[in-house]
Amino acid sequence: GAVVSQHPSRVICKSGTSVKIECRSLDFQATTMFWYRQFPKQSLMLMATSNEGSKATYEQGVEKDKFLINHASLTLSTLTVTSAHPEDSSFYICSAGDRKKGQYFGPGTRLTVT
């Protein structure tokens, strides 16, 4: 399978600050990367689809100005949570997709906003 990394694995920030999460596809070039959010004991919810060199496509109900996504290269996508609030605390997981390989997930980032 493919390897996807995320950094950081855990982050604690104060309310009102911004946090950036990086997602890297280590062993294949992913034209498409995805960001999901998972609350405790719940399923994964797709937040946005990120294509290299173009604007991200956000799912209904996800604020694009709050969750900034940048996909600068075929192996790197970043998610920035701006002006974070306690309700943004969650497990954020990225994935890298390929029509032949399938979709592989990173290890996730636990965000806690205090």
Place this chain on the structure above:
Amino acid sequence: GENVEQHPSTLSVQEGDSAVIKCTYSDSASNYFPWYKQELGKGPQLIIDIRSNVGEKKDQRIAVTLNKTAKHFSLHITETQPEDSAVYFCAAGVTGGGADGLTFGKGTHLIIQP
């Protein structure tokens, strides 16, 4: 949009017995059906996937079956072992691979009793 239903939410089986998890989907355009295993605090791990041109796929102790007419697919794990204990998610996608966002089921907590 796509809706994926997954049952049961919790499944407890004796070590060595088989486990079956079932999912249904609503969008007939979906043609990619992966299964993920998620351990506590980690990202989902792709364990097997099936595309709509195939009715069954097997990989050692794991098999997946797909019934396109009935819009349901199932995960079968034989000779279960303690390390199979985890939460399992089914998902459905449209592009035949990983190049599209996935819709996930709510997950099944599989417990292997020693």
